Amino acid sequence: MTAKPQSVLNIRLPVWRARLLVTLMFLGFMALAARALYCQSVNKDFLQAEAEKRYSRTKSLIATRGLITDRNGEALAITTAVETVTVNPRRINFEGISTEKLSQLSNLLNLDTDFLKKQLNKKNKGEVYLKRQIPPSLAKKVMLLEIPGLGLKTTYKRYYPNGEATAQLVGITNIDQQGQEGIEYSYQKTLAGKSGSRRINKNKLNQVIEEVATISNAENGAELALSIDRQLQYVAYSEAKNAVLEHEAKSASVVVLDVITGEILTVANWPSYNPNNRSTFKNQAAMRNRAVVHQFEPGSTLKPFTIAAALEGKFVTPAKLIDIEGGQLRIGRRNIKDDHFENNLLTVSDVVKTSSNVGTAKISQMMEPTQLWETLSKSGFGQLPTHQFPGGARGVLRPPESWREIHRATISYGMGMSASLLQLARAYSIFARGGTLVPVTFERRSAPVEGRRVISEHTARAVLKMLETVTHEGGTGVSAAIPGYRVAGKTGTAKVAAGGSYARGKYRSSFVGIAPVSNPRIIVAVMVEEPSGSYYASVVAAPVFRKVMEEALKTLGIDPDGIDLDREVKRYVAPGPV
Amino acid sequence: MKVSLLLFIILIASAISLVTARHESRKLVNELENERNISTKIQEHKRKLVAEQSTLKSPERIERFAKKKLKMKQPNSEDIILLSPSLGGGKR
Numbered sequence: 078m079t080a081k082p083q084s085v086l087n088i089r090l091p092v093w094r095a096r097l098l099v100t101l102m103f104l105g106f107m108a109l110a111a112r113a114l115y116c117q118s119v120n121k122d123f124l125q126a127e128a129e130k131r132y133s134r135t136k137s138l139i140a141t142r143g144l145i146t147d148r149n150g151e152a153l154a155i156t157t158a159v160e161t162v163t164v165n166p167r168r169i170n171f172e173g174i175s176t177e178k179l180s181q182l183s184n185l186l187n188l189d190t191d192f193l194k195k196q197l198n199k200k201n202k203g204e205v206y207l208k209r210q211i212p213p214s215l216a217k218k219v220m221l222l223e224i225p226g227l228g229l230k231t232t233y234k235r236y237y238p239n240g241e242a243t244a245q246l247v248g249i250t251n252i253d254q255q256g257q258e259g260i261e262y263s264y265q266k267t268l269a270g271k272s273g274s275r276r277i278n279k280n281k282l283n284q285v286i287e288e289v290a291t292i293s294n295a296e297n298g299a300e301l302a303l304s305i306d307r308q309l310q311y312v313a314y315s316e317a318k319n320a321v322l323e324h325e326a327k328s329a330s331v332v333v334l335d336v337i338t339g340e341i342l343t344v345a346n347w348p349s350y351n352p353n354n355r356s357t358f359k360n361q362a363a364m365r366n367r368a369v370v371h372q373f374e375p376g377s378t379l380k381p382f383t384i385a386a387a388l389e390g391k392f393v394t395p396a397k398l399i400d401i402e403g404g405q406l407r408i409g410r411r412n413i414k415d416d417h418f419e420n421n422l423l424t425v426s427d428v429v430k431t432s433s434n435v436g437t438a439k440i441s442q443m444m445e446p447t448q449l450w451e452t453l454s455k456s457g458f459g460q461l462p463t464h465q466f467p468g469g470a471r472g473v474l475r476p477p478e479s480w481r482e483i484h485r486a487t488i489s490y491g492m493g494m495s496a497s498l499l500q501l502a503r504a505y506s507i508f509a510r511g512g513t514l515v516p517v518t519f520e521r522r523s524a525p526v527e528g529r530r531v532i533s534e535h536t537a538r539a540v541l542k543m544l545e546t547v548t549h550e551g552g553t554g555v556s557a558a559i560p561g562y563r564v565a566g567k568t569g570t571a572k573v574a575a576g577g578s579y580a581r582g583k584y585r586s587s588f589v590g591i592a593p594v595s596n597p598r599i600i601v602a603v604m605v606e607e608p609s610g611s612y613y614a615s616v617v618a619a620p621v622f623r624k625v626m627e628e629a630l631k632t633l634g635i636d637p638d639g640i641d642l643d644r645e646v647k648r649y650v651a652p653g654p655v
Numbered sequence: 656m657k658v659s660l661l662l663f664i665i666l667i668a669s670a671i672s673l674v675t676a677r678h679e680s681r682k683l684v685n686e687l688e689n690e691r692n693i694s695t696k697i698q699e700h701k702r703k704l705v706a707e708q709s710t711l712k713s714p715e716r717i718e719r720f721a722k723k724k725l726k727m728k729q730p731n732s733e734d735i736i737l738l739s740p741s742l743g744g745g746k747r
Contacts, residue, residue, distance in 0.1 A: 141698070151709060155702055158702075213703070242715065277688075286681040288684055307714065311713075315715075
């Protein structure tokens with residue numbers, strides 16, 4: 078046994094095995110390199126696109142619609158987040174939900190259980206909306222039920238805290254936040270803002286890991302401050318509503334104007350609708366902003382403009398006597414009559430005070446049609462409104478060349494022409510501002526504004542003085558008087574035109590007034606359409622005027638200018654029973 | 656030889672710092688996005704509160720409460736005594 082033990086290390090392996098291994102490894106690496114080369118160059122674009130699809134997203138940045146406030150910054154329209162409950166029927170295991178949970182869900186969402194079952198069973202659909210636009214607090218409760226497949230989607234909704242009181246004024250948006258009516262419509266560009274988008278990369282956990290680029294930044298909509306006073310708007314709205322209910326009328330509108338700044342403090346209408354409830358959007362009549370959009374024959378409230386034209390042309394003086402010939406005047410085949418007749422001879426001032434149709438018609442006969450037309454037209458009648466409200470009525474005022482004699486007479490007391498309540502209120506600013514017509518606005522202005530001159534200051538003062546007598550003893554507007562303040566105004570009671578003739582028993586009762594007379598600040602115009610029973614403006618429209626004007630004077634903090642000292646002292650000395 | 660070793664170490668260090676920086680950046684971007692979301696939520700909440708406040712302050716609600724709960728009423732013109740500076744405030 079001399080044989081040397083053979084060490085493992087000394088085993089001589091065949092050379093080919095090593096070579097084979099090296100070659101195989103080389104080939105393996107070559108294959109990898111070739112694959113890498115293929116992915117990196119030949120197939121690069123496709124692979125990168127595929128990868129990007131998996132981690133890259135375009136995130137849209139939503140612009141929030143601007144807030145609409147009243148003049149004091151109180152919200153009139155605001156965008157709030159609401160949740161939409163969605164369900165993915167494919168991911169829901171219907172049998173896995175206990176009936177208890179299902180009934181809880183139906184209770185929370187106020188949905189029928191059968192309807193829920195039907196929705197949850199739509200296996201062919203990727204996503205089903207269970208309930209749109211619910212408040213976030215309710216959405217939280219729904220998610221606490223922990224039903225798999227149930228999800229939330231945040232959307233935005235316009236909310237109007239003042240509801241019906243500002244409905245036609247502020248308007249509404251559609252479900253996509255586009256303004257549809259009112260201020261929401263006309264200021265769409267200002268309010269909407271601009272949505273943007275950003276490219277981002279996300280990881281597996283849905284976390285944002287990289288911002289690739291901001292394509293465009295979102296710009297939120299601008300805030301809009303209106304000239305409206307919310308408190309006053311509410312008072313005017315409820316007075317309009319009360320008037321309609323009390324007199325069983327068709328509708329009522331109220332406009333309040335600031336004489337100095339031309340700001341529209343109030344535009345209220347009844348009937349109205351609830352802008353927060355889409356199911357009430359069917360009533361077209363309730364959705365119209367009648368005070369701005371609807372044009373009507375103003376009737377006697379137009380008389381002061383005829384008188385102003387006559388004074389301006391020096392055809393009459395306030396004290397000039399007019400013979401009203403027993404309250405009847407025949408022009409062609411038409412008869413003009415006065416409702417109240419006491420005296421044959423009336424001063425021009427009394428013609429206004431007692432609202433004599435005959436007197437006004439006779440005064441109009443002293444002028445050329447052009448002269449009356451010019452005063453009316455310069456006061457804004459028949460002119461396109463300059464304010465920003467959609468569909469603002471222009472009114473109808475025919476050119477003077479086409480007036481026949483009867484037209485001159487009827488137009489002189491406000492028939493045979495038409496205007497909106499807002500136009501009428503604005504026109505009265507010539508008496509309140511010493512002869513200049515104020516440009517009106519729905520935006521907060523707060524600085525005094527220049528107006529265009531229509532009549533001389535002298536004429537304006539004279540007419541204002543006459544209008545003040547209307548609210549005094551013997552005038553047609555006594556019920557518009559406000560204790561402590563000097564109030565000027567004019568009543569209007571007119572038949573409603575329907576299909577070419579005047580309808581029997583259908584009237585329109587209006588009142589336009591100015592206060593305080595010593596330094597006019599506010600114009601209030603009221604119109605009540607088709608009251609049943611008593612229809613005289615003194616009974617229907619004047620009391621509404623008084624209440625709204627009282628509130629306006631209080632709201633704007635205007636000092637009384639007409640305290641009757643004797644009356645107050647007497648009452649102070651001997652107060653009534655408590 | 657020494658130089659190449661030094662370069663190798665620098666290379667490794669730079670590679671590691673690149674990875675750390677990227678990781679850090681991702682973390683920060685994620686944080687930024689979260690903060691943005693919170694900011695949006697807060698703004699939404701604020702708007703909700705403004706809307707709520709506005710509803711609670713609405714003249715309609717105040718009037719309802721004044722009339723029903725506090726039994727208040729609008730004074731008639733007979734109930735109002737007007738004072739004027741010319742009337743001499745305190746004296747009769």
